[in-house]
Amino acid sequence: MSENFKNLNFGTCFEMSSSTIGKPGDRTFSLDFFCLDATVKIWIEKQQLALLAREITKNQHKEIDKKTNIKHKKSSLEYEFKLVDFLISYKAENNNIEFQFLGENKEEESFVIKFEFNNFLSQKFAEKSFDLISKGRPICMLCFNPINEDGHFCIKMNGHIENVKIK
Structure with a gap:
């Protein structure tokens, strides 16, 4: 990955969704968000999506404002990245969650993608993402692998006892 990052700040987005293609065991996940200035697709690993959804739910007890006043006009400007890392933070002043994604495109250019999304809608996104993840292979509760x-x-069972085959 290159050391120079291009910063893209999309402000407040009005829609965010996760999706998958393929069969369980061979699925590819993506995160799509729609802002006033751009439409962005980020390819993401299953574990990254689960971690993102879990981090979002840590803000579920914050003040939830179900009103959203964002115009729903999708942009023709599109970006596509593979996720490298992410950071989220809660913004109390407007009850939004700020997302920062470090991504890389097909040309191996590195980007920092930043936007805010309503906390209530973020919780709905996390709920739907957990549902999407659960439709695949079951997860081992010890090592969190499929x-x-x-x-x-x-x-995790390879300590003082033999490997245990779980069915």
Whole structure:
């Protein structure tokens, strides 16, 4: 990854969704968000999506304002990235969650993508993302890795006892 980052600040976005293509065990996940100035698709790993949704839910007890006053006019300007890392923070002054994504495009250019999204809508996004994730392979509660149809060797069980095959 290059050391120079291009900063893209999209302000407040009005829609955010997660989706997947493929069969369980071979799925590809994406995060789509729509702002006034751009439409952005970020390719994301299942574990990254789960972590993002979990971090969002940490703000579910903050003041929830169900009103959104953002115009829904989608932009023709589109970006597509693969997620490298992310940071989220709660903005109490406007009850938004600020998202910062570090991404890389096909040309291996690095970008910092920044936008804000309403806390209430962020919680709905997290809920739908957890639902999407749960439709795949079950997750081992010890190591948090997917359990395949033919079983799973849990790395957390490799301490003082033999590997345990979980079915």
